[in-house]
Amino acid sequence: MSFPDNNTENAVGVEVTTSTLRAVCIGADGAIVDAHAAPLIRGNDVLPQIVGFINELRSKFGTFDRIGITFPGLIHRDSRRIAFSSYFPDLHGIDVLGELEAKTRLKVLIENDANAAGFGEFSFGAGRDSRNMFYVTLGTGVPAGTNLGTNLNLSLIHI
Secondary structure (H helix, E strand, O other): OOOOOOOOOOEEEEEEEOOOOEEEEEOOOEEEEEEEEEEEEOOHHHHHHHHHHHHHHHHHOOOOEEEEEEEEOOEEEEEEEEEEEOHHHHEOOOOOOHHHHHHHHOOOEEEHHHHHHHHHHHHHHOOOOOOEEEEEEEOOOOOOEEEEEEEEEEEEEOO
């Protein structure tokens, strides 16, 4: 995981949880420009809800050409798919990136929610200016990750 090459525009990130879609828009200077949230309705197809939310973000945040989206679950990088998510089993094996890119015409990056949180903490939070960091989230599972140097170790530990 790394920052976009283009630092001239806002960066947009979305967190997909079991009940909410949350987004933040960060300016080129790293400051939060705006935030937005909407309920996620369980039992309905998730991808159309995410696409609709992204369209809301366009009108709220303005122009952007890429977006990062986090999901609770294991992400298979080579296949661009969610390998496993107990919360969103209907997304297993689906090319989530391909579908979202086709429907939104944005460059999409998906990441495990704990890895993204650890990277954010390393880049903007308590880990800023640290050389190495170990990060653990406590929720329904206990995922952990490490930052070694500027590289996020993507080997997910899930206890």
